[in-house]
Amino acid sequence: MINLQVPIDEKTVRSLRVGDQVSLSGAVLTARDRAHKYLVEEFVEVSQPNDDERENLLRIEQRLQDGVIYHCGPVVKEHDDGRAEFVSAGPTTSIREEGVQAEVIERFGVRAVIGKGGMGARTLSALKEYGAVYLHAIGGAATFLARSVERVDGVVHRDFGVAEAMWEIELKDFVAVVTMDSHGGSLHDEVREASASSLSGVLASMGQAPVDKQQR
Amino acid sequence: MSDALTDLYEPLLELIRRTSTDLPRDIDEAMTAAREKEEPGSAGENVFNILLQNIEMSRAGTSPLCQDTGMISFYVHHPSGMSQLAFKRVAERAVAAATAENRLRPNSVDSLSGESVDDNLGAGMPVFHFEEWEMDEIDVHLLLKGGGCENVGAQFSLPDVGLGADRDLAGVKRCVLEAVHLAQGRGCAPGILGIGIGGDRMGSYELAKEQLLRSLTDTNQDRVLADFEDEMFERCNELGIGPMGFGGKTTLLGVKAGVRNRIPASYFVSVAYACWAHRHRRLVVSKGKTEII
Numbered sequence A: 001m002i003n004l005q006v007p008i009d010e011k012t013v014r015s016l017r018v019g020d021q022v023s024l025s026g027a028v029l030t031a032r033d034r035a036h037k038y039l040v041e042e043f044v045e046v047s048q049p050n051d052d053e054r055e056n057l058l059r060i061e062q063r064l065q066d067g068v069i070y071h072c073g074p075v076v077k078e079h080d081d082g083r084a085e086f087v088s089a090g091p092t093t094s095i096r097e098e099g100v101q102a103e104v105i106e107r108f109g110v111r112a113v114i115g116k117g118g119m120g121a122r123t124l125s126a127l128k129e130y131g132a133v134y135l136h137a138i139g140g141a142a143t144f145l146a147r148s149v150e151r152v153d154g155v156v157h158r159d160f161g162v163a164e165a166m167w168e169i170e171l172k173d174f175v176a177v178v179t180m181d182s183h184g185g186s187l188h189d190e191v192r193e194a195s196a197s198s199l200s201g202v203l204a205s206m207g208q209a210p211v212d213k214q215q216r
Numbered sequence B: 001m002s003d004a005l006t007d008l009y010e011p012l013l014e015l016i017r018r019t020s021t022d023l024p025r026d027i028d029e030a031m032t033a034a035r036e037k038e039e040p041g042s043a044g045e046n047v048f049n050i051l052l053q054n055i056e057m058s059r060a061g062t063s064p065l066c067q068d069t070g071m072i073s074f075y076v077h078h079p080s081g082m083s084q085l086a087f088k089r090v091a092e093r094a095v096a097a098a099t100a101e102n103r104l105r106p107n108s109v110d111s112l113s114g115e116s117v118d119d120n121l122g123a124g125m126p127v128f129h130f131e132e133w134e135m136d137e138i139d140v141h142l143l144l145k146g147g148g149c150e151n152v153g154a155q156f157s158l159p160d161v162g163l164g165a166d167r168d169l170a171g172v173k174r175c176v177l178e179a180v181h182l183a184q185g186r187g188c189a190p191g192i193l194g195i196g197i198g199g200d201r202m203g204s205y206e207l208a209k210e211q212l213l214r215s216l217t218d219t220n221q222d223r224v225l226a227d228f229e230d231e232m233f234e235r236c237n238e239l240g241i242g243p244m245g246f247g248g249k250t251t252l253l254g255v256k257a258g259v260r261n262r263i264p265a266s267y268f269v270s271v272a273y274a275c276w277a278h279r280h281r282r283l284v285v286s287k288g289k290t291e292i293i
Ligand code: SF4
Pocket: A090, A091, A092, A139, A140, A141, B066, B067, B068, B069, B070, B145, B146, B147, B148, B149, B150, B186, B187, B188, B275, B276, B277
């Protein structure tokens, strides 16, 4: 198990390889579909951010520079005094952000993206170019992972809804596996290829046509 | 009768609470056994360690097992005379209450506007399947099925020339292997397959999903299907996709299949994929007494 502390520098990130198990601590920002759309529309596609968003931008930049994005739509207990607590906080499917993740990594200097299911070729090449990794959290381990959320420091755009808001959280010993690294490695590609060849073997032993003979 | 149904509010609320937090034991038993097969120290073994801890933590407390509390489906068997409308009303109230107390995440989204509603209700939410039977009991089987695994479900129309799948059991097997391979770990593997053979498109999917309500330890009454389930279970696990798709020995925890007649022109095969967090429980109402199983 490799300990990672946010902020993460480029050298550390580039030392990580596919298959490494990590334990991550420090400041993280949750962001899923609505938040990614917002980040791109407000801060990537425009040269000047909207005045109303300046303060949010500062907070986001501060968290994300050498920082971590977590694809997570949590269940949150919000107390009357304004405090918030993560009740349930597993990863959500990452591939939905494939269209914009590369831009967000570049714009904000993100060093790690946590999610589940892996991402595609565009993100993989952004990881390589800007020095970042994709960390696969344990899908569905929501209660366990919520215990790794030590504190909720605040929230940006609570109006997006509980699951879609950008929660500023502090993690302690959050467990994940590097499944895409900054050297072009992807565990998802490796397993897909290995399982495709196992599939051919299985089909052959069942007396069925092998995959490569089929018209795919 | 509708007065009696109002009394179901508390039991239904309790059914939702239990289903969301307390995974059926057959599933964690299968996971405990599967953990032994993974390489010591591997990412796959560690996934099982964490998931099993997660299951115990949720069971002991009040927080949902997974934050995606999923599509809420009630499968209701009832005696004649029970009002389905009255049942829906009381179940909807229980769903809204369970959402307010964080046992369910607000998970109902308007498909056109994208707006999320706070109480998990709305058009088509939750889902109800009613079936009248000759018994006096009301049997409510609740399924909470998350999106990650729902999205990797698949349907095939045979013959499928691309796959080389004909209209026979060998063709069905080819489809199942294809679906599991395409899903990789994205349905939060290890998963459980429900397979529907026959029917029309909708009936085939429905049948596949109903198989997920069976216990992992039951044996199919149909000998052919029982053998088919065993074979598919073994074969799919030989693909090596492993927990979360990290690679490993256990990709599936179980395979359950059902069959329906079809019309000569159609031959559908449907695969419903349930993630390891397969939350389903029954509420049985008999002679005024209620029991959650
Ligand atoms: S697929 Fe299942 S375990 Fe995974 S996030 Fe969805 S509901 Fe949770």
